[in-house]
Amino acid sequence: MNYIKAFAPATVANVACGFDIFGFAVDEPGDVVELRRRAEPGIVISDITGDGGRLPRDSARNAVTVVMLRLLEHLGNTEFGGEVILHKNMPLGSGMGSSSASAVAGVYALNEMLGQPLTRQQLLPFAMEGERIACGSAHADNVGPALMGGFLVVRSYQPLDVFQIPVPEELYCTLVNPDIEVNTKDARFILRNEVSLKNAISQMGNVAGLIAGLMQEDYDLISRSMVDVIVEPIRAILIPEFNEVKQVAIAHGALGCSISGAGPSMFTLSKGRETAEQVGKAMQETFATAGIESNAYVSAINRQGPKVLEFN
Incomplete structure (x- = not known):
């Protein structure tokens, strides 16, 4: 294989009550990476589209290539040469796992080109290094579902222990x-280092309830459990019209509504595509009344993760 074009999806992290431990993938948007072999050893970036010139072109400083270099180092491969084109299809700092999609598309493309020496699970620590470069913290709640698909739970970081749980087919x-x-980085900086026992107990109950609701296809339990008493109240102040948008989403049938990742994107879960689309329209209209334009995406939970678009 001399050329591969791969896609990795956007993700929703935290999922209300699951700060740094919950995440799931969606169908769109997502980033695309083109990787072509070249004669000279090493990885170079030949072009980046969609970033407005903001991302570094240095392979040692960009999330998409750092993970590829780490993988080659792990494999002891000093001969491989590759040229990368990164297509950014989501804005930076969007709360949709932008850096994660880039890192996953890059490491997935390289692993495919090399004949799949590692499983997706084994690729996860390398993808997490892209997060470290992008935001200073190698967390897995975005890169995990972007790489493995579905709804992911991070049970532990020391040692890294992740697993997927089933979700209802009609959940959108x-x-x-x-x-x-x-x-x-700013959104993490404003968080408190300690929480009250009362809030910790409430949050643990909601985490358990959300997992049980998803696995049992209990939509009412899902709805009751999508409550974040620790992070959302603090980060909501960074998003204009947050409370108004959340209220209108619930009024139009959403099971719950919260911040996607660090924001400013907001997400909801709904039963059925029709309701999810109505919710999205209402949320956009509410933002628009405050003079804020927005984009909306509706999909079921993406169970596939990254995929190959072209190769030769």
Whole structure:
């Protein structure tokens, strides 16, 4: 294989009550990576589209190529040469796992070109290094579902232990990205280092309830459990019209509504595509009344993760 074009999806992390431990993949948007072999050893970036010139072209500083270099180093492969084109199809600082999609598309493409020496699970620590480069923290709640698909739970980071849980077929996500930016590092900086025992107990109950609701296809339990008493109240202040948008989403049938990742994107879960589409329209209209443009995406939970678009 001399050329491969791969796609990796956007993701919703935290999923209300599951800060840094829950995440799931959606069908769109997502990033695309083109990788072509070249004679000279090493990985170079020949072009990046869609970033407005903001991302570094240095292979040692870009999430898409850092993970590829780490994989080659792990495999002891000093001869491989590759040229990368990254197509950014989602805005930076969107709360939709933008850096994760780039990292996953890159490491997945390289692994495919090399004949799949590692499983997707084995690729996860390398993909996490892309997150470290992008936002300073190698968390797995975005890269995990982007790489493995489905709804992912991060049980532990030391040691890394992740697993997937089944979700109802009729569960749909509405992901609305307003035209504002929230820096992930800033969104983490404002969080408190300690929480009250009362809030910790409440949050643990909601985490357990959400997992049980998803596995049992109990939509009412899912709805009751999509409550974040620790992170959302603090981060909501970074998103204009957050409370108004959340209220209108629930009023139009959403099971729950919260911040996607660090924001400013907001997500909902709904039963059925029709409801999810109505919710998205209502959320966009609410943002629009405040003079904020937005994009909306509706999909079931993406169970596939990354995929090959072309190869030769």
